[in-house]
Amino acid sequence: MSDAASAHHPKDLAHHFESYEQQKQSSLLGMWAFLAQEVMFFSGLFVCYVVYRGMYPEAWALGSQELDWKLGALNTVVLLISSFTMVYAVVGAQRGNRKMIVWGLILTILFGGIFLGVKVVEYSGKWEHHLVPGPHFEWHGDPAAGKEVEMFFGLYFVMTGMHALHMVVGIGIMLVMIPLAWRGKWTKNNYNFVEGFGLYWHFVDLVWIFLFPFLYLLALAGGGGGH
Amino acid sequence: MAEHNHSLKPYVMVLFALFGLTALTVGVAYVDFGHPWSDVVALAIALVKASLVVAFFMHVKGSTSMVKISVASSIVGVLIFFMIILTDYMARGFS
Amino acid sequence: MSMPPSNMSPSAEAASSQAGTTRSGLAEAARPPREHYLNAGYGIKSWLLTTDHKRIGILYLLSVTFFFAIGGLYATAIRLELLTPQGDLFQPDTYNRVFTMHGVMMIFFFLIPSIPAVMGNFLLPLMIGAKDVAFPKLNLASWYMYMIGAGFTMWSLMHGGVDTGWTFYTPFSSTYSNTYTTATALGIFINGFSSIFTGVNFIVTIHRMRAPGLTWFRLPLFVWAHYATSLIQVLATPVLAITLVLLFLERAFRIGFFDPAIGGDPVLFQHLFWFYSHPAVYIMILPSLGVISEIIAAFTRKAIFGYKFVAFASIAIAVFGFLVWGHHMFVSGESAYSALVFSVLTMLIAVPSAVKVFNWMATIYRGSIEYSTPMFYALGFMGLFVIGGLTGLMLGTLGIDVHLHDTYFVVAHFHYIMVGGAVMGYMGALHFWWPKITGRLYSGFFSHLSALLVFLGFNLTFFPQFVLGYMGMPRRYHVYPEEFQVLHVLSTAGASILAVGYAIPLFYFLYSLKYGAYAGRNPWGAVGLEWQTTSPPPLHNFHEMPVVDFEAYEYKEAPVAERQPYRVVKYGL
Incomplete structure (x- = not known):
């Protein structure tokens, strides 16, 4: 804490911090604690997934067959690229280059938007095929499995929906960040918000890395995936 | 830094x-x-x-050990969560 | 003198900050500090938009007190109904709503935020010598989340409430209940953010904001307890959130997450629910354990015996707390294997809790005990917590639980922990730090009286319930066989005494705000950074950045001859 109790407190150092390093490490630890919370949130869904897949493996394979793995794979690639563009923004912030921050954020919004667009295409397809759980749901395959396939789609929509919701929130935050970045809100000394937001965005990517194989790829090897 | x-x-x-x-x-x-x-x-x-x-x-x-510990603790949290619930289901004889 | 010799300018402030363990706090009491956080700004905006942790603590204090009163009204209704064996006061379904709303209000809107969000918010930065918590805006957001969540729950309450029990067991809550389950669940979901925000804030604050020289093992045990609490808040609360989301989706769209009629497994709901709600018990009790350590050290004038054990016991309780949730499900259809494991693990968690109690007793031994009001609460806490804990062990034993599950024995057990433990700790904390929060002293006589009434009333209320439960009175019923009436009448009589005990502080605390004597920095002669600053503290807590070169609880033990063990200090009124 070298610059503790200095007479003038820099503008990009909040009043209750003594040094940039303390501020940066606080921000990082806070974000990681928040992400630990997010991990547990999604874990609850994955626990449900594992339990019910163990109970109804056939229905899970049937449900997975209705998902288009090509769209899922496309979205995986899109989301990975958006993670990279987010890294680009953070590196820009590290270099104190606000153009890099702004472009990084714009590209991240763009790829995030493509992901959500593909998601809309997928969701509307499910709606047309009566695969959205609820009164609208109809199952034309094995009638005995109907209720269980509906559970698969229930989990599919909650898991991907919660994931998409996190992306929508993220895009909203980035839209606010762009003008701030342009006006030079983040300095080389304090770009903690950009870095923290980057962590959030990568976490969203992480969730998808697990969602993709376990939702889309269950039924590719013959009747496989199940038990 | x-x-x-x-x-x-x-x-x-x-x-x-x-x-x-x-x-x-x-x-x-x-x-x-x-x-x-x-x-x-x-x-x-x-x-x-x-x-x-x-x-x-x-x-x-390359980040501080504190960050690494918080990553590790969320992994431990997830493992506890999964293992205890799944052992119950296994003991109840599901698949 | 245990305080560090301060190397700052010898202003009047610094000079009196060395008051240390003497009672010179009372001597300087005639003069309140010129500037403090309460007069740093006026008007409604200076409160509703404040980022000062102390003011946010006050906001929480007011709102938590309000919801405690609402929960208390429901408790009153329950006890009145149970006065007679017949259902005179309520229809069965009304009674279901009454005990549900009592539980929801007390647990989610009083017990969970009570000590962390009120006392923790106010004290953590003071205790570690920081100007504020790490994220002041997040702190304010946490209060707003709490109020919005409470708003939804109050809305459902005013429209008749919920009848599922505070546990929201499926499929009743998701399929059959025709009360406002969704609004209440939404309220609790939003309230969860407030809990998570507080937890994140405290973890970072304790890690990153400590004053120079304040190492981990110099921290007050209150801080350790809050650290452990925060870990639970961050890791467990999101699981409740997702569980409530799934409950809502099942209720709204009939997706079979938990209802066996449409493919789900109700036991999974209980797993997910108790994964949060058992650790949540430790969110309620751990901060209390921290408070008791502070009070006992201050009023025996000794360092806590086995400091490191008590500190790590908090962490151990937080960790073990995640491993025992299945003891709520022994008769719910979980596997015999899991039940066995959970039963054994439940025995395990008694160890760190017992470590704390033994260490407090060792601290009191040959201490120079002062029977102040906070000490009354601390001593009461120890007795009640032991009874609550040991009956918890009984219930954690598989065979006994089959007999006692869902009886009044369980009700008595968790009230001994929640009210006898958590609320006693909260009251103790309020009495201990009230002079610091407001700068005023309260009535010694009335506060002792109310502490006694609380202790007596509490025992009279809940001890008969152990007997009732053991004899077979099930919980959540409002009609019962006549032979149980005597015990129920005793319990209701105790509840009225308890209510008086809780109401009295409201009067003398409010009275003290205007007429109480000025407290000075350190009316108790306690050690700890929070007592070195003025009361009420200035806006940024300390006029000079404190430097810590002393250990925790560095009380100078008075020689035996100088001790005045049975002295009740007269203060205020």
């Missing part, structure tokens, strides 16, 4: 590794390893991908 050489190159390499692993996970999905090995393989690949993202994109590699 963060290193002063803020290069993009390593991130590009990680990105392409992730592309490769995505292709791999689709590829192995076409192979029937039998239960439960198909899931094990898919999970293993996902874990490798996740570790790459966490270590490089999220800068855990």
Whole structure:
């Protein structure tokens, strides 16, 4: 804490911090604690997934067959690229280059938007095929499995929906960040918000890395995936 | 403190590794390893991908031990959560 | 003198900050500090938009007190109904709503935020010598989340409430209940953010904001307890959130997450629910354990015996707390294997709790005990917590639980922990730090009286319930066989005494705000950074950044001859 109790407190150092390093490490630890919370949130869904897949493996394979793995794979690639563009923004912030921050954020919004667009295409397809759980749901395959396939789609929509919701929130935050970045809100000394937001965005990517194989790829090897 | 050489190159390499692993996970999905090995393989690949993202994109590699501990503690939390609930289901004789 | 010799300018402030363990706090009491956080700004905006942790603590204090009163009204209704064996006061379904709303209000809107969000918010930065918590805006957001969540729950309450029990067990809550389950669940979901925000804030604050020289093992045990609490808040609360989301989706769209009629497994709901709600018990009790350590050290004038053990016991309780949730499900259809494991693990968690109690007793031994009001609460806490804990062990034993599950024995057990433990700790904390929060002293006589009434009333209320439960009175019923009436009447009589005990502080605390004597920095002669600053503290807590070169609880033990063990200090009124 070298610059503790200095007479003038820099503008990009909040009043209750003594040094940039303390501020940066606080921000990082806070974000990681928040992400630990997010991990547990999604874990609850994955626990449900594992339990019910163990109970109804056939229905899970049937449900997975209705998902288009090509769209899922496309979205995986899109989301990975958006993670990279987010890294680009953070590196820009590290270099104190606000153009890099702004472009990084714009590209991240763009790829995030493509992901959500593909998601809309997928969701509307499910709606047309009566695969959205609820009164609208109809199952034309094995009638005995109907209720269980509906559970698969229930989990599919909650898991991907919660994931998409996190992306929508993220895009909203980035839209606010762009003008701030342009006006030079983040300095080389304090770009903690950009870095923290980057962590959030990568976490969203992480969730998808697990969602993709376990939702889309269950039924590719013959009747496989199940038990 | 963060290193002063803020290069993009390593991130590009990680990105392409992730592309490769995505292709791999689709590829192995076409192979029937039998239960439960198909899931094990898919999970293993996902874990490798996740570790790459966490270590490089999220800068855990080279960050303070405090950050590493908080990552580890959330992993432990998840493991406790899964293992205790799943042992109950196994003991109740599901599949 | 245990305080560090301060190397700052010898202003009047610094000079009196060395008051240390003497009672010179009372001597300087005639003069309140010129500037403090309460007069740093006036008007409604200076409160509703404040980022000062102390003011946010006050906001929480007011709102938590309000919801405690609402929960208390429901408790009153329950006890009145149970006065007679017949259902005179309520229809069965009304009674279901009454005990549900009592539980929801007390647990989610009083017990969970009570000590962390009120006392923790106010004290943590003071205790570690920081100007504020790490994220002041997040702190304010946490209060707003709490109020919005409470708003939804109050809305459902005013429209008749919920009848599922605070546990929201499926499929009743998701399929059959025709009360406002969704609004209440939404309220609790939003309230969860407030809990998570507080937890994140405290973890970072304790890690990153400590004053120079304040190492981990110099921290007050209150801080350790809050650290452990925060870990639980961050890791467990999101699981409740997702469980409530799934409950809502099942209720709204009939997706079979938990209802066996449409493919789900109700036991999974209980797993997910108790994964949060058992650790949540430790969110309620751990901060209390921290408070008791502070009070006992201050009023025996000794360092806590086995400091490191008590500190790590908090962490151990937080960790073990995640491993025992299945003891709520022994008769719910979980596997015999899991039940066995959970039963054994439940025995395990008694160890760190017992470590704390033994260490407090060792601290009191040969201490120079002062029977102040906070000490009354601390001593009461120890007795009640032991009874609550030991009956918890009984219930954690598989065979006994089958007999006692869902009886009044369980009700008595968790009230001994929640009210006898958590609320006693909260009251103790309020009495201990009230002079610091407001700068005023309260009535010694009335506060002692109310502490006694609380202790007596509490025992009279809940001890008969152990007997009732053991004899077979099930919980959540409002009609019962006549032979139980005597015990129920005793319990209701105790509840009225308890209510008086809780109401009295409201009067003398309010009275003290205007007429109480000025407290000075350190009316108790306690050690700890929070007592070195003025009361009420200035806006940024300390006029000079404190430097810590002393250990925790560095009380100078008075020689035996100088001790005045049975002295009740007269203060205020």
